[in-house]
Amino acid sequence: MNVSLLITCLSDQFYPRVGRAVVAVLQHLGCAVDFPAAQTCCGQPMYNSGYADDAAALARHTIDVFEHSAHVVTPSGSCCAMVRRHYPALLADDPAYAPRARAMAEKTYEFVEYLTRVLDVDLRELGCRWDGRVTCHDACHLRELGAMGESDRLLAQVEGLEHVPLGKRDRCCGFGGTFAVKYPQISGAMAGDKAGCIAASEAPTVVCNDGGCAMHIAGACRRRGVSVELKHIAEVIAEGLGLMDAGSV
Amino acid sequence: MNEQTAPVTHEGERVLFPPLPYDMRRRSDAAVKDDALRAAVEAATLTKDTARKATFAEAFGERYDALRGLAERIKQHTLDHLDYYLDQFIDHAEAAGATVHYAADAAEANRVCLGIAEREGVRACVKAKSMVTEEVRLLEALQAAGVETLETDLGEFILQLDGDAPSHIVTPMIHKDRASVGRAFERELGAAYTDEPDALTAIAREHLRDKYRRADMGVTGGNFLVAGSGSVVVCTNEGNGTFCASTPRVHVAVVGIEKLVPTFEHAAVLLKLLARSSTAQPLTVYTDILTGPKRRDEHDGPEQLHVVLVDNGRTELLADPVMRDTLRCIRCGACLNACPVYRTVGGHSYGAVYTGPIGALVTPMLKGLTNYPDLPQASSLCGACGEACPVNIDIPHLLVHLRNELNAQRVAGRAERRAFKLYAWVLKKPWRYRWASRLVRFVLRRRADDDGYVTRAPGPGKGWTETRDLPAPAKQSFRQWWKQNKRDEPQRHRDTEVN
Numbered sequence: 001m002n003v004s005l006l007i008t009c010l011s012d013q014f015y016p017r018v019g020r021a022v023v024a025v026l027q028h029l030g031c032a033v034d035f036p037a038a039q040t041c042c043g044q045p046m047y048n049s050g051y052a053d054d055a056a057a058l059a060r061h062t063i064d065v066f067e068h069s070a071h072v073v074t075p076s077g078s079c080c081a082m083v084r085r086h087y088p089a090l091l092a093d094d095p096a097y098a099p100r101a102r103a104m105a106e107k108t109y110e111f112v113e114y115l116t117r118v119l120d121v122d123l124r125e126l127g128c129r130w131d132g133r134v135t136c137h138d139a140c141h142l143r144e145l146g147a148m149g150e151s152d153r154l155l156a157q158v159e160g161l162e163h164v165p166l167g168k169r170d171r172c173c174g175f176g177g178t179f180a181v182k183y184p185q186i187s188g189a190m191a192g193d194k195a196g197c198i199a200a201s202e203a204p205t206v207v208c209n210d211g212g213c214a215m216h217i218a219g220a221c222r223r224r225g226v227s228v229e230l231k232h233i234a235e236v237i238a239e240g241l242g243l244m245d246a247g248s249v
Numbered sequence: 250m251n252e253q254t255a256p257v258t259h260e261g262e263r264v265l266f267p268p269l270p271y272d273m274r275r276r277s278d279a280a281v282k283d284d285a286l287r288a289a290v291e292a293a294t295l296t297k298d299t300a301r302k303a304t305f306a307e308a309f310g311e312r313y314d315a316l317r318g319l320a321e322r323i324k325q326h327t328l329d330h331l332d333y334y335l336d337q338f339i340d341h342a343e344a345a346g347a348t349v350h351y352a353a354d355a356a357e358a359n360r361v362c363l364g365i366a367e368r369e370g371v372r373a374c375v376k377a378k379s380m381v382t383e384e385v386r387l388l389e390a391l392q393a394a395g396v397e398t399l400e401t402d403l404g405e406f407i408l409q410l411d412g413d414a415p416s417h418i419v420t421p422m423i424h425k426d427r428a429s430v431g432r433a434f435e436r437e438l439g440a441a442y443t444d445e446p447d448a449l450t451a452i453a454r455e456h457l458r459d460k461y462r463r464a465d466m467g468v469t470g471g472n473f474l475v476a477g478s479g480s481v482v483v484c485t486n487e488g489n490g491t492f493c494a495s496t497p498r499v500h501v502a503v504v505g506i507e508k509l510v511p512t513f514e515h516a517a518v519l520l521k522l523l524a525r526s527s528t529a530q531p532l533t534v535y536t537d538i539l540t541g542p543k544r545r546d547e548h549d550g551p552e553q554l555h556v557v558l559v560d561n562g563r564t565e566l567l568a569d570p571v572m573r574d575t576l577r578c579i580r581c582g583a584c585l586n587a588c589p590v591y592r593t594v595g596g597h598s599y600g601a602v603y604t605g606p607i608g609a610l611v612t613p614m615l616k617g618l619t620n621y622p623d624l625p626q627a628s629s630l631c632g633a634c635g636e637a638c639p640v641n642i643d644i645p646h647l648l649v650h651l652r653n654e655l656n657a658q659r660v661a662g663r664a665e666r667r668a669f670k671l672y673a674w675v676l677k678k679p680w681r682y683r684w685a686s687r688l689v690r691f692v693l694r695r696r697a698d699d700d701g702y703v704t705r706a707p708g709p710g711k712g713w714t715e716t717r718d719l720p721a722p723a724k725q726s727f728r729q730w731w732k733q734n735k736r737d738e739p740q741r742h743r744d745t746e747v748n
Binding site for chain 1 (some may be wrong): 274277278281287295589590593594623626627628629630631632633636649651652653654655656661669670672673676677678679682686689690700702704709710711712713715716717718719720722723725726727728729730731732735
């Protein structure tokens with residue numbers, strides 16, 4: 001399987017290790033992975049903030065960059081939802097790009113989804129072992145992909161991993177892009193609620209498969225003195241398969 | 250006792266009708282620090298939201314989405330042919346003996362009601378809960394005209410008694426606790442203090458029964474208007490709607506024109522969704538179907554039934570090709586219960602009658618987008634509202650639509666618009682993205698502490714670090730790593746260690 005990685009701007013800048021883990025896992029599963037270097041950002045910040053024209057321009061750019069990719073995999077549910085749900089709508093009136101937007105939407109997958117729905121992976125067969133207790137935060141945009149709770153199945157296949165349920169699991173962490181900056185008190189209170197649920201779970205590790213949520217939750221926990229490590233499921237799997245050393249750098 | 254409701258204020262401004270343009274942060278920033286308020290709203294909404302999901306799963310399982318789709322089509326069809334169904338409703342209601350009035354705006358709605366009260370010599374009025382009467386401020390208008398008017402929904406009764414305002418579409422006193430109710434009853438009704446729900450309900454019931462007997466006029470809203478029969482459908486849990494509609498000699502039903510459905514068959518579909526979405530009940534305890542006033546051979550019922558059809562901006566909204574979807578709303582409140590922002594700030598932070606996600610759409614449409622610029626923006630777009638909506642209103646999408654409108658009308662500050670233009674300009678070219686991200690990484694990493702967190706971010710990050718720390722970016726971006734390590738690697742090769 002030929003897979004192109006859509007790293008997303010946040011993972012590129014803040015969580016490159018997630019990208020390395022995605023590459024390692026996909027290659028381990030027999031995929032040929034490439035990274036089209038001209039990619040920048042999917043345009044979600046512009047889209048969400050009401051700058052549809054700029055979002056459309058970035059959508060066109062991203063579609064061009066991945067034109068020849070067979071499958072596009074991204075470690076972020078929200079960027080995947082942007083491509084899959086909003087690209088076709090944004091470019092519906094652009095005769096040149098409308099069909100390409102639909103094609104891009106069809107071939108783009110969030111990482112967990114790609115493992116469970118396309119590669120049909122069973123981590124038990126691969127001997128994935130990761131010792132530790134985790135809790136799991138679902139990024140809200142998984143709702144749009146119909147993939148809420150999808151990572152549970154994979155986590156359950158990891159030997160040695162104990163998954164503690166997170167209270168109010170499907171509750172938004174309050175990130176919401178520019179919302180976090182424009183309404184810091186509301187957003188911060190939502191993050192505080194999330195940090196409280198994480199503290200109550202007593203898990204030392206939070207599995208969170210979205211760069212935006214991860215930054216937000218990590219920052220909220222740090223401010224509130226909740227000591228916890230954020231990990232993408234790709235990192236858990238890469239470590240569990242011995243493709244990466246445990247660690248967070 | 251103080252039944253002449255004093256204007257409800259929040260720091261000197263009216264809670265539901267603040268000076269415009271409204272700045273949400275003035276209230277929401279205080280609300281997030283009000284632990285009692287947040288605990289009350291959180292507990293009630295979480296319970297309802299959880300119960301809603303469970304009851305739909307149990308009753309309909311996987312067919313729930315099909316049911317929502319059907320409800321959506323019924324409402325949309327009726328809205329698409331609203332003039333036809335309005336005529337049909339008016340014909341049938343009048344044939345059944347009702348008097349139908351059309352009010353173009355709030356003032357006219359109140360004028361119609363006051364006219365009826367005056368003609369009929371009404372001195373005392375009992376009123377059931379209704380969002381549209383809140384919207385047109387009917388209670389105030391009646392009181393100002395000297396008609397003693399009492400809210401009879403237990404929650405609204407308590408709010409009226411306590412000089413407070415509703416904060417939720419369905420559970421208006423969601424922000425209050427039992428103790429405050431006990432204190433209000435003690436102060437205003439002379440009752441011995443209690444915070445036992447049963448005892449409180451008994452006190453209210455005792456007080457209200459007498460008022461029903463004395464009232465000349467009953468005012469209700471209407472959850473549905475059935476065009477095929479000219480009926481008004483009123484759903485309540487306490488039976489107060491039934492009393493208001495049947496005990497006084499005049500019944501006035503004030504209803505928004507978007508409440509129309511073609512026939513009972515269609516109303517039945519929506520009834521399956523309404524109470525389940527609101528309170529996880531299969532139906533409300535009372536569902537009154539009111540077709541005309543008391544007939545000659547009937548013992549009970551009002552001598553007159555007036556139906557006041559309220560437009561107040563709805564036909565204008567219907568002409569908006571995108572936002573018209575909001576007219577499908579059946580006011581179930583499910584989106585409020587599901588919304589993490591509503592749960593955090595409470596209803597009064599919205600500064601309007603309609604609160605929560607649907608309020609963030611409806612309020613700007615009915616009262617002017619530039620008057621409520623915060624409402625569409627104060628959302629993390631998490632999608633819980635859209636998922637909860639029983640008539641498939643794509644609330645997050647419509648919030649984004651209003652954000653586009655805000656930018657088109659240049660409501661956002663020039664600095665913000667410029668920042669976004671610059672941001673987009675940078676992202677459009679890979680080389681600009683590479684250089685800009687290097688700069689951002691450099692600046693933020695220099696500010697980071699030993700653990701790799703920025704506690705005071707500059708520029709646009711300032712808001713972030715007001716309430717959270719900001720993880721510093723990585724030393725090396727993914728793309729730099731790829732360039733160094735992977736670019737020329739044959740793809741057959743399987744990595745065993747990429748660290």
